[in-house]
Structure formats: structure tokens, C-alpha cells
Amino acid sequence: MTRGGSVAVVGGGIIGLSIAWRLQQGGADVVVFDDGELGAWFVAAGMLAPGGEATHEEPHLVRLLEASNERWPGFAAELGVDVGYDDTGTLSLAMTADDLAESARVWTRQKLPLLRPSELREREPALSPRVRAGVYSPTERQVDPRRVVLALRERLAGHVVSKRVDKLSEVDAETVIVAAGCGTAALTGLPVRPVKGQVLRLRGEPGLLRHVLDATVDGRHVYLVPRKDGEIVVGATQEERADRTVTAGGVHDLLRAAIELVPDLAECELAETTVGHRPGTPDNAPLLGRLDDRVIVAAGHHRNGVLLAPITADLIAGLVLDGVADPLLEHFAPGRF
Numbered sequence: 105m106t107r108g109g110s111v112a113v114v115g116g117g118i119i120g121l122s123i124a125w126r127l128q129q130g131g132a133d134v135v136v137f138d139d140g141e142l143g144a145w146f147v148a149a150g151m152l153a154p155g156g157e158a159t160h161e162e163p164h165l166v167r168l169l170e171a172s173n174e175r176w177p178g179f180a181a182e183l184g185v186d187v188g189y190d191d192t193g194t195l196s197l198a199m200t201a202d203d204l205a206e207s208a209r210v211w212t213r214q215k216l217p218l219l220r221p222s223e224l225r226e227r228e229p230a231l232s233p234r235v236r237a238g239v240y241s242p243t244e245r246q247v248d249p250r251r252v253v254l255a256l257r258e259r260l261a262g263h264v265v266s267k268r269v270d271k272l273s274e275v276d277a278e279t280v281i282v283a284a285g286c287g288t289a290a291l292t293g294l295p296v297r298p299v300k301g302q303v304l305r306l307r308g309e310p311g312l313l314r315h316v317l318d319a320t321v322d323g324r325h326v327y328l329v330p331r332k333d334g335e336i337v338v339g340a341t342q343e344e345r346a347d348r349t350v351t352a353g354g355v356h357d358l359l360r361a362a363i364e365l366v367p368d369l370a371e372c373e374l375a376e377t378t379v380g381h382r383p384g385t386p387d388n389a390p391l392l393g394r395l396d397d398r399v400i401v402a403a404g405h406h407r408n409g410v411l412l413a414p415i416t417a418d419l420i421a422g423l424v425l426d427g428v429a430d431p432l433l434e435h436f437a438p439g440r441f
């Protein structure tokens with residue numbers, strides 16, 4: 105017996121696949137249509153950082169980010185394979201006095217104690233002696249989005265169809281869930297815009313870095329996400345553009361900040377340069393909920409789609425399987441614009 109009737113998910117990125125997995129577990133008859141393009145998930149670093157991004161002016165978004173962060177350990181364990189979930193934590197860092205003045209406002213709000221340079225280098229020996237101050241956040245973790253998508257695709261084997269959907273009217277299902285990232289605008293007319301991000305992947309000695317590092321270096325924001333196998337993801341530019349060009353300036357800025365922060369990175373192999381597009385919305389919060397009786401939207405996750413995958417999947421699956429709109433959804437209605 106199926107629950108929730110027939111459901112088609114348009115978009116096989118981290119959001120669409122997570123929703124489809126929860127629906128399948130709940131007994132729905134689900135199919136995912138994906139056009140085979142590499143979505144933002146392929147580029148994303150996989151920082152699970154509910155505190156760093158959001159400001160206190162966005163309390164509903166902060167609540168959603170924190171609630172999803174709490175669900176990540178269970179979500180990763182349930183996938184049953186190594187998806188690179190790592191709870192070592194994040195060091196947020198400031199290189200100069202000006203960088204510190206900028207970062208201190210966020211750190212004070214997070215109530216994290218300031219660590220001196222010697223304490224920071226005890227935790228992370230490869231840090232530059234120029235680093236002025238920082239904080240340790242044990243609840244800001246990481247996962248490898250490429251591994252997560254692979255694991256979800258395996259769970260959904262036989263239910264992911266390679267197909268580009270151009271019109272929702274051509275989809276034959278009782279419920280259609282649009283989780284097409286930046287492709288959502290063309291399908292629904294909703295205001296989802298691409299926000300370009302250039303990302304580098306370096307390869308060095310495993311263990312060169314222990315934590316995720318999230319830093320401001322001479323006014324420039326950079327993060328380093330070290331995987332266990334020696335890969336270090338360096339991100340990211342943030343540009344209001346839709347092109348896919350890796351630029352000399354983008355790579356230069358990222359490498360300069362990264363090497364200022366951790367000089368030994370100069371010896372690493374530059375293994376990959378990529379571009380992805382964050383699906384942004386006018387208020388930078390996701391669009392989650394019903395568009396009409398047949399169509400549900402789960403898109404516009406902007407900089408936090410990896411972090412928000414577990415809660416998005418639970419909330420949207422609840423809507424389809426039980427017909428229940430969780431109160432958490434209230435502030436993210438797609439019709440708010």
C-alpha cells in the first residue's frame with residue numbers, strides 16, 4: 105500500500121534526493137527526475153554552520169538552521185555509509201585587528217570565548233603566526249555533499265530517472281515537488297536567482313588541518329574544509345552572476361587568503377577548480393511549502409542547502425504523507441513574494 109499517492113520530485117540534487125528518500129521510507133510511490141547537470145551540491149564545501157551565516161535579524165531562519173543541524177548526526181548515521189560527517193568542529197578566525205573588530209560582533213552574539221593565538225595554534229598547529237584571534241565552535245561541523253548525494257542515489261536506486269522537465273504540466277503524478285535549485289525559477293516563476301561561487305580543491309598530506317577553518321583575512325572571507333583523505337576545499341567567491349567561468353581573480357583571491365592563513369598550503373596540489381550557483385531568494389531564506397493543490401516547492405536554500413537537507417526532507421515528507429504543515433514551515437511559504 106502506498107501512502108501519499110504518486111509523487112514526482114523534479115531535481116535530483118541534495119534537497120530533492122533527501123525528500124525522495126524520506127518519502128520512500130514513508131511508503132510513497134516516488135520518482136525523481138534529474139537532468140544530469142551537476143547542481144550546487146557538487147561544488148558545496150559541506151559546512152554545517154548554523155551560526156556563522158545568519159544574522160540575529162533572521163530568527164526564523166536561525167531556528168530552521170539549528171533544528172536541521174541537530175538532525176545531521178542521525179541523518180548521516182541512517183544513510184549507513186561514510187558520508188564524511190565530521191564533528192571535530194570549526195575554528196573561526198580573524199587575521200588583523202580590523203578583521204577581529206568585524207568578527208567580534210558575531211562571536212559575542214554566539215557567546216563563544218575568544219581564544220589567543222597560542223591557544224589557536226595548539227588546536228591547529230599549521231595556522232599562520234599572524235592570526236590574531238578566534239573562537240572554537242563545536243557545533244559547526246562538516247559533511248561531504250558528493251558522498252551524501254551518492255549515498256542517497258544508492259538508496260533510491262531505480263527511482264531516479266534521467267530527464268529534464270520543462271513544464272510541470274508534463275509530469276504525470278498526483279503530487280509534484282519542485283526541488284530544482286536554480287532551475288526552480290523557470291519551472292514556477294518564483295524568484296530564485298543564481299549566486300555564483302568559485303571553489304578550489306587542494307590535495308595535501310592528510311592531517312595537515314584538523315578543523316574547518318572559517319576566517320577573515322585582510323577583509324576577505326575564506327574557509328578551508330579538510331577531508332580525512334587530504335583534500336582541502338577552499339571557498340568561496342560570492343558573485344551575483346550566472347556564468348560558469350573560473351576566473352584568474354577568483355582563484356587568486358581564494359589562494360592568497362588561504363595561504364596567508366595556512367602557509368603550508370602553498371605546497372599542496374591545486375587539484376580542482378569549480379563553479380556552482382547557490383539558489384538565492386530575495387530574503388535568502390528557502391521556499392518551502394505548497395504552491396497549489398498539486399505542486400509543492402522546496403528550493404532557494406542559498407548558502408545552506410546541505411545543512412538544511414535533513415529538516416527540509418522531514419518537513420516536506422510530513423506535508424505529503426500526513427497532510428500536516430509543521431509550524432516551522434510558516435515563515436517559508438513560497439507565496440510570500
Ligand SMILES: Cc1cc2nc3c(=O)[nH]c(=O)nc-3n(C[C@H](O)[C@H](O)[C@H](O)COP(=O)(O)OP(=O)(O)OC[C@H]3O[C@@H](n4cnc5c(N)ncnc54)[C@H](O)[C@@H]3O)c2cc1C
Binds near residue numbers: 287
Ligand atoms: C560555492 C558553494 C558553496 C556552498 N557551500 C555550502 C556549505 O558549505 N554548506 C551548505 O549547507 N550549503 C552550501 N552551499 C549551498 C548548497 O550547495 C545549495 O543550497 C544546495 O545544493 C541546494 O540544493 P538543491 O538540491 O536545491 O539544488 P542543487 O544542488 O543545485 O540541485 C538541483 C538539481 O536539480 C537539477 N535540475 C534543475 N532543473 C531541472 C529540471 N528542469 N529538470 C530536471 N532536473 C533539474 C539540477 O541539474 C541539479 O541536479 C554552497 C553552494 C555553493 C555554490
